Amino acid sequence: MRRSWIAATLGLFAVAALGALVWSGHPRGATAAETAPGPPPLAEQLRHVGRDGATGMASWVGEGFIAERDRQIERYGKDEREPVPPPPVAGSTIDALTIASLGVAAPVSRYGLDRFGRLDVPQDRVTAGWHPAYSDMPGDGGATFLAAHYEYGGSPGVFFQLSSLRPGETFSLTTTTGEVHRYLVTSTIDYELADIDMGALLHGREGMESVTLMTCSGRFVDGTYDYRTVVLAERLS
Template sequence: MTLRLIAPLVLILALSACAPAPAPSGAGAPVTPPTSPAPTATPTAAVDVPIVDGSLTSVRAPVPPVRVQVPAIGADMEVVPVGVEPNGAMELPVDPAVAGWYRFGPDPWSPDGNTVIAAHIDAPDYPIGPFAGLRDLPAGAEVTVTGADGASAVYTVSTVTYYPKQELPTQDLFARQGTRALVLITCGGEFDETTGHYDDNVVVVATPVA
C-alpha cells in the first residue's frame, strides 16, 4: 500500500574622564579652606518596571500510540511510529499485523488535527492483516487507541470510504488543523498483478467520544 504524502549584540561603553584643573600656586594665590562634600542623594526610580517571567512556554510532547483495537472486526494491533519513504510515500511496517502511526502528524491527544494510523492488508510471507476487515466496519463501531503512557482514546466510526489511490485526499486526511479525528487506512479494491498493488485505499474516519 502506498500513501503519498539574532546574533548577540555587544555594547561597548567608552568612558572618558576629565582631569581636574590644577589649583593656582605661588604668592598671592587665595587660600580656600577645605569644605566637606555635600551628601549624595540616592536616586529614586522614576518608573517601577514590572517583573515578567521570561521563560519559554513548554511545548507539549506527543504521546505515541502503541496499540489500536477494533472489536467489531477482531483487530488488536501493535502500533509503531513511522515516517516517510524516500519516494514520498508514508512508511509502513512490513508485517500487516503491525500498524504505523504517522509521527509527523497529531497524536490522539492533540487538540487539533487528524491522527493517521495505517497498515498493509497483506504482504508476501505474512497472513492477511487485521485491517482487511476495515471495509466491513459499520457506522458507530468503536475504536480504541492506547498511548505509550497508558492513556486511552476512544472513537466511533463515522465513514468507511474507498478511494482510487490517485484520488486519495491526503491534504484532508492528514490535516493538522481544523479537524480532530482518527483516520485508519489500508488497501482495497482489485489487486493489480502488473504493479503488485491494490487499486484502492480503504479509509475509515472515526470521531472522538466526548
C-alpha cells in the same frame, strides 16, 4: 501538532496515493469573477485546497502548485533520497489500536519517509503505522492518521476486514502512558487510488479531533491495489 506541511505536500503521496484531486480554482461553468471573493468550499468530507509551506494555512491552488504536483506525480517512486526517520520520542506515544468488532488488537509503531519520499509503512502484517511528523497525537485535538496492510506476504493483515467497519461502531487508541482514547466511526468509503488526497487525510477536519484509518483494497493491478479503504472517526472520550 502537525510539523512540516511543506514536507507533507511536496514529499508525501504516500502509503496510498499517486494521484490527487486538485482543485483548479474555479468550479466548472463558473467565471473567475463569480468565485474569486471566497475560499473554495469543502466538497463532501475531504478536499485538499493546498497549504502554504511556511504558515500551514489554506491557500489558493494556482498553476504553479498544480505544475509542481504534476511533476511530483510523474517522478513518484523514481527519485531516491535519504529515508527520513520519525522524530525522537518525546513523552507519550501511541502504543496500540483496538477495534473490538473486527478482533483487531494491534501494536502501533512510528514511521517517517521511505527512500522515495513516501510515508513509510510497516514491514509486517500485524503492526499499524503512525507518522508523528505529519499526524497528531491522540488527545491533542487534531487529526491522527494510521495505516496498515490489507495483506502481507500472502496472509491477512491488520486491516484485512477494515471495509466492514460501519458508522456507529467504535475503536480505541491506547498510549504508552495508559491513556485510552475512544473514537466513533462516521464513514467507511472505498476510494479509487487516483482520488486519494493524502494532504486532506493527514489534515483531517477543521476544529475536530479525528482519526483516519486507511488500507489497500480492490484489485491487485501493476504491483498495487487499485482502491483504498478510508475510515473516518471522531473523538468520543
